[in-house]
Amino acid sequence: AQSVTQLDSQVPVFEEAPVELRCNYSSSVSVYLFWYVQYPNQGLQLLLKYLSGSTLVKGINGFEAEFNKSQTSFHLRKPSVHISDTAEYFCAVSDYNTDKLIFGTGTRLQVFP
Amino acid sequence: DTGVSQDPRHKITKRGQNVTFRCDPISEHNRLYWYRQTLGQGPEFLTYFQNEAQLEKSRLLSDRFSAERPKGSFSTLEIQRTEQGDSAMYLCASSLEKGPNTEAFFGQGTRLTVV
Numbered sequence: 001a002q003s004v005t006q007l008d009s010q011v012p013v014f015e016e017a018p019v020e021l022r023c024n025y026s027s028s029v030s031v032y033l034f035w036y037v038q039y040p041n042q043g044l045q046l047l048l049k050y051l052s053g054s055t056l057v058k059g060i061n062g063f064e065a066e067f068n069k070s071q072t073s074f075h076l077r078k079p080s081v082h083i084s085d086t087a088e089y090f091c092a093v094s095d096y097n098t099d100k101l102i103f104g105t106g107t108r109l110q111v112f113p
Numbered sequence: 114d115t116g117v118s119q120d121p122r123h124k125i126t127k128r129g130q131n132v133t134f135r136c137d138p139i140s141e142h143n144r145l146y147w148y149r150q151t152l153g154q155g156p157e158f159l160t161y162f163q164n165e166a167q168l169e170k171s172r173l174l175s176d177r178f179s180a181e182r183p184k185g186s187f188s189t190l191e192i193q194r195t196e197q198g199d200s201a202m203y204l205c206a207s208s209l210e211k212g213p214n215t216e217a218f219f220g221q222g223t224r225l226t227v228v
Contacts, residue, residue, distance in 0.1 A: 004155075036219075043117070043204060043219035044156070090155050099144060099208050099215055100169065103155030 002027040002093050006104035014112050015083055021076040021107045023091030031093040033074045034101065035065055038088045047089075050074060061085070086111045117220035119205050125226045126195055133191045134223045138207030145188050146217065147180055149173065150202040162188060163210065195227045 007022045025031065032051050036044040048059025055067040065076045074091060088108050092101040118137040126132050138145050143164050148156035159178070161169045164185040174180075177196075182188040192199055202224050206217040 041221075041224070043221045044206075045219070046216055049216070092155075099210075099217055100146065100158050100161055101148075101156070101206075101217065102158070105153070105155050 002031060002095070002102045004091050004093055004102055004104035006091055006107050008107050009105065010108045010110065012110045012112065013081055016080050018079050019077065019081050019085075019109065021089050021091075021109065023074045023076065023104060025072050025074065025091070025093050027072075027093060030096070032096070033065075033067060034092040034094065035059065035063070035074070035076050036090045036092060036103075037061075038090065038106075040087075044090065047076070081109070081111045083111050083113060085109060117205055117207050117218050119203075119220035119223050121223055122221065123224050123226075125228060128197060128227055129194055131191065131193045132195060132225065133189055134203055134205075134225075136188045136190070136205030136207075136220060138187070138205070139209075139218055140186075142207035142209045142218075143185065144208045144210055144215075144217075145182055146206045146208075147188070147190050148204040148206065150204055150222070151200075156204055159190075192225075195225075197227045200225055200227045 003026045005024045013019045034049045035047040048057050050057050050067045058064045088106045090106045091104045120135045145162045147159040150156040160180050162182040177193045180190045202222045204222045206219045208215045208217040
């Protein structure tokens with residue numbers, strides 16, 4: 001069975017500051033890893049994904065994430081956040097065969113001016 | 114193509130009533146997924162179709178829940194005898210089976226409130 005742990009339920013940060021949202025996963029097999037963003041009353045939008053290859057993955061809106069197999073982590077980072085980055089962020093793993101996603105509980109990023 | 118479409122966006126119903134939601138996936142996508150998201154939680158997998166075949170159902174999908182995808186295109190999710198615990202956002206996603214680069218695209222969800 002697979003599971004995802006997002007260690008921080010809320011992360012407050014000032015505009016233009018760097019941010020890191022933490023994600024750890026558990027799986028007995030290899031997985032694909034994803035970060036999604038959800039704005040209020042909206043569906044989920046894919047930020048980035050790790051399938052294989054380079055462990056540093058770049059996504060949309062200036063976000064990047066690093067896959068660390070030994071620590072089973074996939075932390076999301078942005079060097080300088082904007083007010084518009086205020087949203088809920090979800091880390092997820094997927095099953096190789098079905099693309100079924102297992103999500104973490106989410107981290108609310110709140111950017112203050 | 115405007116992406117994954119869900120209807121209605123909001124539904125308020127009385128406890129005990131039946132409700133049905135519709136999802137129209139991206140037209141060429143053969144995989145369709147339903148998820149449920151309660152307040153403060155991440156989405157939880159409910160069920161998954163490949164074309165018209167329902168290939169997997171979560172234990173979260175009680176016998177009051179039924180999903181169909183009769184022609185391999187749109188899908189419906191019906192909840193019978195709704196309970197207050199069914200209040201949640203129901204999300205639909207679709208993807209094209211084409212190997213490891215496949216990506217699931219999500220609709221905006223249907224928010225159900227059972228009163």
